[in-house]
Amino acid sequence: MKILIVGNGARESALGVKLKQDKRISKIFFAQGNATTDNLGQNYYESDIVSLRNLAIKENIDLTIVGPEAPLVNGIVDEFRKNDLQIFGATARAAKLEGSKAYSKKFMQDYNIKTAKARVFDxxxxxxxxxxxxxxxxxxxxxxxxxxxxxxxxxxxxxxxxxxxxxxxxxxxxxxxxQLIIEEYLEGYEVSIIAFSNGKKLFPCIPAKDYKKAGNGEKGANTGGMGSAAPTPEWTAENQIDFEKNILEPTIVGLQNKHLNFRGFIFFGLMVTKDGCYLLEYNMRLGDPETQVLMALLENNLVDTIESCLKGEDIELKFSDKKALCLVMCSGGYPQNYETGFEIKGIEKVEHSTLLFAGAAQEAKKIVTTGGRVLSLVATADSFEEARKKVYADALPIHFDYAYYRQDIGEF
The missing domain is CATH 3.30.1490.20 (ATP-grasp fold, A domain)
Known part of the structure; x- marks a missing residue:
């Protein structure tokens, strides 16, 4: 089999590591890829939809998996399907649930999905x-x-x-x-639940925690994610029942009624309050850095699971009972202004974690920073405390100019 993965973050590196375990896969293309994917397959440096479609046709790609949101919103799935190419991701119409928060808020309100009160302003x-x-x-x-x-x-x-x-x-x-949404503030803790869609039903993964703020103690600016943990320790059986009844099931009804059927991933960004679960947002894709911990724990064969969904078949997801932790190392100044082009040293001393590059590329015999979130360190263990020791021990010898990371990932 030949696989194409669209995206260049640690999420795509995690997908590549997971897929590399499948002996049926002869080659993985990554568009545009990074320093990790360079060693897992072949990086392809065009990223527009037409170029990716042409690549898939030329190379006889058997399956394409889309990581980031922009290609989905811009219709990559629709274009691939027009050309009878197998692709796993939301159609442009379904991706609007992420592409427009105003549209998704109205969808939530129309289908009585439990969410914060809000108003839209133009x-x-x-x-x-x-x-x-x-x-x-x-x-x-x-x-x-x-x-x-x-x-x-x-x-x-x-x-x-x-x-x-x-x-x-x-x-x-x-x-x-x-266009803005102004909504009530909800007090609680956030949880990410990602589900596979087979076009009719949604199959949720275990809950994950995303550390969104730049600073320790959830202080500072919002980022794309400074770390993650799975399964979320605060999540209870009662929370799961509440989520399924008041968010998951009405979402399925809404998708069917609006003819937004798709075969791909859907992400539920939740706030768990004293009054139960509220839906903050939909993402129509895998989250980053949640994917890093979910792929570390997922026991299913990923290609088989996706192909079952593409056929409209039901799936049963299985996860390890271990704990997984992801620590993100960033460029100084992220998520605002930051410099790139600095050599990353010390990676050969990583012993206890899986190193997944994101904003980093190979130049000659060096690996240099190219983005804000530079790399992820992912470890699994029987306890979060043990997983914490692993990722922080491995972060110590890694050095690049102005590197920084949070010190409290995995402290709940």
Whole structure:
């Protein structure tokens, strides 16, 4: 078999490591890939949909798996299917549930999916008027794609005014912020649940925890993710029942009623409060860094599982009973401005974890930084404490200029 994986993060590295265990796979292409995928298969440096379609036809690719959101929103699945190419991911219509938070919020409201109260704003002055007399904190979200960073919890009206101005006037996330969602703040802890879709049903994985803030203790700016853990230790059987009844099942009804059937991944971003589970957002893909811990624990053969979903068959997911932890090492300044091009040293001393590059590439005989989230260290163990010791021991010898990482991943 030949596989194409679209994306260049640690998520795609984790998929590559998992797929490399399958002896039926003769070659894996990665578009655009990174320093890990360079050693797992062949990196392909074109990323537009037409080039990827042509690659899949030319190389007789048997299966394409899409990692990031932008190609899904832009219709890569639709284009591949037009050409009878097997691809696992959401169609453009289904991907709108991630591409437009305004659209997804209306979907949640229409199908009585448990979510925070919210209003959508298209006009700057209307949004500014709304936050004048609002109780705080409140949450302001850019409606479009903002790389996981377009959400701000505002503590007062000054921060709300500043956020609205940055999103709608300064356009810090481009067109993603020209429409806003302003919603009530929910107190609790976040959980990520990713499910496989076979076009009719959704099959959820074990819950994972994503550490979103740049600083220890969940302080600082939102990032794409500074680490993850699975299974989430706070999650209870009661939480699972609540999630299935009030979020998962009505989502399936909504997808069917709106004819948004797809075969791919769907991500539920949840807030667990004293009043139960609330849906914060949908992502129509695998999360990063959640994928790193889920792939480390998934016992199913990934290709078989995906092919069953593509055929519309039911699946039974099996996960190891171990604990998995992922620590993300970043470039100084991330998620704002940062420099790249620094050599990464000490990786040969990693002994206890799986090293998955993201924002890093091979140049001559060196590996250099190319992005904000540079690499992930993933370890499994019988306890989170033991997994923590592994990833932090392996982080110590790794060095690149301005490197930083959180010290509290795996502390709950």
């Amino acid at each position: 006009a700057y002055h209307d949004a500014m008027d709304y936050v004048k007399d609002h109780s705080y904190p409140l949450v302001i979200k850019a409606s479009g794609l903002a790389g996981g960073k377009g959400v701000v919890i505002c503590e007062d009206v000054l921060e709300a005014n500043s956020t609205i101005h940055k999103f709608m006037i300064d356009r810090i996330y481009g067109d993603a912020g020209i």
